[in-house]
Amino acid sequence: GEDVEQSLFLSVREGDSSVINCTYTDSSSTYLYWYKQEPGAGLQLLTYIFSNMDMKQDQRLTVLLNKKDKHLSLRIADTQTGDSAIYFCAAAGGSYIPTFGRGTSLIVHP
């Protein structure tokens, strides 16, 4: 089955850019997602990208997809303290049920 890997922690200074990386194993993955989880809350979809795209930009968020390397990244420009949360990468293929990574805890310090 699909396996999705992410680094567990990322620490950045307020105002810098954050880049969260993710790799997945199933080359037939069609939909790739980034979710945000704030403390004590459920997951909230931030953005998603189809496998026929290599980049998607949405305000401060930029998603890059390297389908050959099965690598997905999320860049947050001008990171704010309110961006501190856990970010989950998810990949969905033929079953359309996403497999989630273990989440990357983003810590933003002044």
Next chain:
Amino acid sequence: DTAVSQTPKYLVTQMGNDKSIKCEQNLGHDTMYWYKQDSKKFLKIMFSYNNKELIINETVPNRFSPKSPDKAHLNLHINSLELGDSAVYFCASSQGLTGKGNEQFFGPGTRLTVL
């Protein structure tokens, strides 16, 4: 208006008890899910229902039984609770399984603690 709601938010109970968690969505979606998030934040799908029919049943002990009385509700009943059942349980919904329908909306979670 809450899109996906779960009750209770916290549940503390003794080993061996039976408990239920309720989920309701007011988005008009036809697919609902239960996920388990362990203490290391690993999120694993347990069940998925589409139009009240079970379509995904991952390797979950049969002590866990989902019930969908209608498209807007998916409840999770757990028998003979064990210490390892302690986790946060998330309900989610989506409009279908294809295309943008795979955008899932999550509830706030139910933190289950088994003593």
